[in-house]
Amino acid sequence: xxxxxxxxxxxxxxxxxxxxxxxxxxxxxxxxxxxxxxxxxxxxxxxxxxxxxxxxxxxxxxxxxxxxxxxxxxxxxxxxxxxxxxxxxxxxxxxxxxxxxxxxxxxxxxxxxxxxxxxxxxxxxxxxxxxxxxxxxxxxxxxxxxxxxxxxxxxxxxxxxxxxxxxxxxxxxxxxxxxxxxxxxxxxxxxxxxxxxxxxxxxxxxxxxxxxxxx
Amino acid sequence: xxxxxxxxxxxxxxxxxxxxxxxxxxxxxxxxxxxxxxxxxxxxxxxxxxxxxxxxxxxxxxxxxxxxxxxxxxxxxxxxxxxxxxxxxxxxxxxxxxxxxxxxxxxxxxxxxxxxxxxxxxxxxxxxxxxxxxxxxxxxxxxxxxxxxxxxxxxxxxxxxxxxxxxxxxxxxxxxxxxxxxxxxxxxxxxxxxxxxxxxxxxxxxxxxxxxxxx
DNA sequence: ACCAAGATAGTGATTGATTACTACCTTAAT
DNA sequence: ATTAAGGTAGTAATCAATCACTATCTTGGT
Numbered sequence: 472x473x474x475x476x477x478x479x480x481x482x483x484x485x486x487x488x489x490x491x492x493x494x495x496x497x498x499x500x501x502x503x504x505x506x507x508x509x510x511x512x513x514x515x516x517x518x519x520x521x522x523x524x525x526x527x528x529x530x531x532x533x534x535x536x537x538x539x540x541x542x543x544x545x546x547x548x549x550x551x552x553x554x555x556x557x558x559x560x561x562x563x564x565x566x567x568x569x570x571x572x573x574x575x576x577x578x579x580x581x582x583x584x585x586x587x588x589x590x591x592x593x594x595x596x597x598x599x600x601x602x603x604x605x606x607x608x609x610x611x612x613x614x615x616x617x618x619x620x621x622x623x624x625x626x627x628x629x630x631x632x633x634x635x636x637x638x639x640x641x642x643x644x645x646x647x648x649x650x651x652x653x654x655x656x657x658x659x660x661x662x663x664x665x666x667x668x669x670x671x672x673x674x675x676x677x678x679x680x681x682x683x684x685x686x
Numbered sequence: 687x688x689x690x691x692x693x694x695x696x697x698x699x700x701x702x703x704x705x706x707x708x709x710x711x712x713x714x715x716x717x718x719x720x721x722x723x724x725x726x727x728x729x730x731x732x733x734x735x736x737x738x739x740x741x742x743x744x745x746x747x748x749x750x751x752x753x754x755x756x757x758x759x760x761x762x763x764x765x766x767x768x769x770x771x772x773x774x775x776x777x778x779x780x781x782x783x784x785x786x787x788x789x790x791x792x793x794x795x796x797x798x799x800x801x802x803x804x805x806x807x808x809x810x811x812x813x814x815x816x817x818x819x820x821x822x823x824x825x826x827x828x829x830x831x832x833x834x835x836x837x838x839x840x841x842x843x844x845x846x847x848x849x850x851x852x853x854x855x856x857x858x859x860x861x862x863x864x865x866x867x868x869x870x871x872x873x874x875x876x877x878x879x880x881x882x883x884x885x886x887x888x889x890x891x892x893x894x895x896x897x898x899x900x901x
Numbered sequence: 902a903c904c905a906a907g908a909t910a911g912t913g914a915t916t917g918a919t920t921a922c923t924a925c926c927t928t929a930a931t
Numbered sequence: 932a933t934t935a936a937g938g939t940a941g942t943a944a945t946c947a948a949t950c951a952c953t954a955t956c957t958t959g960g961t
Contacts, residue, residue: 485929485936507806509724513921526937528922589865591722591801608869629889636882639862640855643883646865647858650804654823667851668858674844675890700910700955728947740949741911749947903961912953920945927938 503583508590563622575665585649718798723805778837790880800864
């Protein structure tokens with residue numbers, strides 16, 4: 472998409488502090504996808520924005536502060552996307568499906584996110600980062616398990632389903648798809664793989680149409 | 687487990703070249719688990735073995751060569767473990783289950799492996815590393831898909847199962863469990879989570895006992 | 902059996918490159 | 932004119948890699 476640093480706003484420099492902060496977060500995620508989370512230097516960020524490295528530190532006190540801001544941005548955006556998708560569901564399983572594809576689409580647009588969240592280099596050092604990641608993970612799993620429990624109550628999911636384990640499998644499904652698209656770069660389109668994989672997952676969840684067919 | 691470098695062989699230094707190479711691979715994986723793949727320095731390796739940093743480069747031409755050796759070690763060991771587990775299976779689904787738990791156990795003993803294989807910092811630069819990882823992934827997926835196809839032929843798995851998608855879900859399941867045990871360090875035992883999650887996966891695979899009961 | 906000669910493994914110091922971060926100066930926009 | 936955003940030019944630390952040298956082991960000729 473771009474071999475040269477940035478030509479989006481050729482002349483325009485001197486952004487407001489808020490806009491510059493947002494752009495730093497944006498290019499950080501972009502670079503993290505291109506070259507790996509731990510190889511993003513403040514110099515890289517500056518070049519990608521067309522400013523000098525020193526300018527970065529006018530807006531963030533430290534590099535860790537940048538990563539913290541990135542994670543907070545991810546948390547806020549992800550939760551908003553998932554919440555919006557789930558709200559449109561007609562029933563718990565429909566909501567689950569919408570969340571899944573919304574999540575895949577979101578990550579397809581920001582492929583570095585899983586790596587940022589799982590980078591030991593980040594949450595291995597800074598306690599605040601670690602807590603933020605844990606919060607996101609547990610919150611997400613609870614949301615899935617909750618939907619599954621609702622589905623059980625409505626007779627849509629197996630009564631004997633281990634909802635916690637099923638939530639683990641759900642998150643693994645997302646993670647596995649991300650992994651594939653990351654390692655087999657471009658060779659497979661994550662959205663198509665996702666569309667094939669979700670029905671398999673549903674088989675594990677859904678109440679089977681048994682002898683008695685209702686309605 | 688150890689606050690001081692190493693006391694296994696207190697006086698013994700001067701290992702043979704082969705032994706030293708193996709030890710470098712060993713401590714590299716250990717350190718990658720402790721501090722993250724990209725934060726393992728050659729100095730760290732040397733300290734963990736009780737030698738000086740320069741000694742490391744007598745046995746490997748570069749740091750990339752060390753990671754290549756680590757990945758080859760992982761490939762060889764993993765394939766051996768999986769092959770052995772699968773060979774004991776009485777039928778394809780039994781083999782699948784044995785492979786799953788063997789994989790989980792292997793990774794529980796070497797928690798850094800998934801991170802090594804998925805580190806962009808590694809396979810983003812070196813073409814040989816990237817190819818090795820791709821080879822491992824595709825080979826693994828083909829193995830799973832093959833077992834599932836066999837299971838279909840024997841009437842153990844759904845006839846309409848998308849075996850490729852099911853293999854993706856399988857790998858995701860492993861990945862998700864690793865992710866959880868990595869982020870929620872110690873808070874959950876990966877083996878117990880695995881034992882709960884696999885049955886859910888099986889539900890998606892297994893031929894359902896329909897109206898007609900065979901035998 | 903001996904031991905000199907070569908081979909091998911490890912040391913310690915250093916290199917150049919890269920890193921996050923800082924102090925001070927300049928300029929554009931209101 | 933003020934001031935916030937960006938530029939310039941550093942610093943100290945860390946990194947992989949190199950190199951001259953030393954310690955230890957192995958071996959072949961006598």
